[in-house]
Amino acid sequence: MSEEHLWWQKGVVYQIYPRSFADSNGDGVGDLPGITGKLEYVASLGVDAVWLSPIFPSPMADFGYDVSDYMDIHPMFGTLEDFDSLVEKAHSLGLKVLLDYVPNHTSDEHEWFVESRSSRDNPKREWYIWRDAAPDGGFPNNWLSEFGGAAWAWDEATGQYYYRAYHEKQPDLNWRNPEVREAMMDVLRFWMNRGVDGFRVDAVNHLVEDESFRDDPPNPEWREGDAPYLSRIPVHTSNLPETHAEVAGMRRTLDAHGEAHGGERLLIGEVYLSGDELMAYYGEANAGFHMPTNMELVRAAWDARKISAYIESYEAALPEGAWPNWVVGNHDNGRIASRVGVGQARVAAMLLLTLRGTPTIYYGDEIGMTDGDIPPELERDPVAKSSPGFGRDPERTPMQWSEGENGGFSTAEPWLPVPDGNFATVESQEKDSRSMLALYRNLLALRRSEDALSVGSYAPFEVRDDLLAFVREHGGRRFLVALNFGDGSVDLGTPFGGRIVLSTHLDREGEDVSGSVSLRANEGIVVEAGG
Numbered sequence: 001m002s003e004e005h006l007w008w009q010k011g012v013v014y015q016i017y018p019r020s021f022a023d024s025n026g027d028g029v030g031d032l033p034g035i036t037g038k039l040e041y042v043a044s045l046g047v048d049a050v051w052l053s054p055i056f057p058s059p060m061a062d063f064g065y066d067v068s069d070y071m072d073i074h075p076m077f078g079t080l081e082d083f084d085s086l087v088e089k090a091h092s093l094g095l096k097v098l099l100d101y102v103p104n105h106t107s108d109e110h111e112w113f114v115e116s117r118s119s120r121d122n123p124k125r126e127w128y129i130w131r132d133a134a135p136d137g138g139f140p141n142n143w144l145s146e147f148g149g150a151a152w153a154w155d156e157a158t159g160q161y162y163y164r165a166y167h168e169k170q171p172d173l174n175w176r177n178p179e180v181r182e183a184m185m186d187v188l189r190f191w192m193n194r195g196v197d198g199f200r201v202d203a204v205n206h207l208v209e210d211e212s213f214r215d216d217p218p219n220p221e222w223r224e225g226d227a228p229y230l231s232r233i234p235v236h237t238s239n240l241p242e243t244h245a246e247v248a249g250m251r252r253t254l255d256a257h258g259e260a261h262g263g264e265r266l267l268i269g270e271v272y273l274s275g276d277e278l279m280a281y282y283g284e285a286n287a288g289f290h291m292p293t294n295m296e297l298v299r300a301a302w303d304a305r306k307i308s309a310y311i312e313s314y315e316a317a318l319p320e321g322a323w324p325n326w327v328v329g330n331h332d333n334g335r336i337a338s339r340v341g342v343g344q345a346r347v348a349a350m351l352l353l354t355l356r357g358t359p360t361i362y363y364g365d366e367i368g369m370t371d372g373d374i375p376p377e378l379e380r381d382p383v384a385k386s387s388p389g390f391g392r393d394p395e396r397t398p399m400q401w402s403e404g405e406n407g408g409f410s411t412a413e414p415w416l417p418v419p420d421g422n423f424a425t426v427e428s429q430e431k432d433s434r435s436m437l438a439l440y441r442n443l444l445a446l447r448r449s450e451d452a453l454s455v456g457s458y459a460p461f462e463v464r465d466d467l468l469a470f471v472r473e474h475g476g477r478r479f480l481v482a483l484n485f486g487d488g489s490v491d492l493g494t495p496f497g498g499r500i501v502l503s504t505h506l507d508r509e510g511e512d513v514s515g516s517v518s519l520r521a522n523e524g525i526v527v528e529a530g531g
Ligand code: NOJ
Pocket: 062, 065, 066, 102, 166, 202, 203, 270, 331, 332
């Protein structure tokens, strides 16, 4: 890697779930003008880009991941003009805008699918994946849906099944068909022409399926209580080798646009894999995703040794020139403050924002939002119904702006409830110089001012019990990051001389350290070498 780094390599991404960020028109659901009105807040955090989960027309069977028109805005979110204003405002604040791109499936209400299902000889029939029933009338094979049950949905009118990796209202596109590929490249061009700086590509592992439709083998490790989808090993439905050519095609479309219009466009891929399988998504000669998401901190046991070992194996596995990235939360997984506790969420924030590579922050994590408590009658996520216990509503609750009505999110009853009583809010944390919000702002400011923390080298320093310590270095600047993963105190055994520039408790800055340093329960510190 040269000394020159691109904006997204030094930058930090902030994910917004548009339904839940800010409601400007009082219908209980967030919208684009709502987001635009909060961009000053987002910029004040010190992040560099916003990624918006889907904002396109959609029947909302999967809350926007079922797109019925890729080139418009859902009226509930606003208009194309609202979108242009959002982009303009973001750019004026120095924020890039990334969109969710959902290539694996459309909504069943997309006109392509409406045509495809209209007859067996419709020209768009082969845009989706249609199969005859098995001789006994059953499913064509044993493929399962991520959302539970068989991955095949019956179409009465034309007497065939269509394949859907997710909801039955999300039929899979057939990426083996060049017409599909070209139509989907047009989608990327459409948004880039409107000023979009990049994309997060949804569900890319499902893009291509086995051409001969072989059964997936059973998973011997599956146990009662695990998600039903995991009962098969999806060797014929997920992560097929052909996928990489499709990703490279998306990247070529972005690069061509970047060359013609100035400025590289960023391609991030949603990938829940590890090791070589994950690294393959950087593509041959890094011509695939700029960053396939590194999801380990979303699912890892919160254990200093295990996480340290993972960081080292991830760093070691990165292909030459490939850029790392880190995620601790998103709209599909329980919030970090609920997974590890509010105290450890501070340690997680320091880890996320001091590791080498590009971090993504999930909205609300910067104030320590926890998973919402959603009573069954208020559950909205289809997964909550098809795979009980695995619903994703808890991590999608409205942003908690203030103690006012509905957390300051909306004047109407929000689509998902905000907590009652005492809860974290931006308003209260703005007034508290030791709040989680203050910690995020301090971490982001430090990271921005010290290249060592974003692009510098990573070297493990000491790992023992609940202690994880590593050193970041760049251009002669050297920092120790020491994190206590436990709720008792822990001492750093290896001497490191310097001055504390940040503690997760926000009360130790300026303290000189040499020899042993003690970390309090749930404390992380950043120490500048030399002092
Ligand atoms: C991954 C998205 O993040 C998730 O929310 C969605 O349900 C599936 N892909 C299907 O699009």
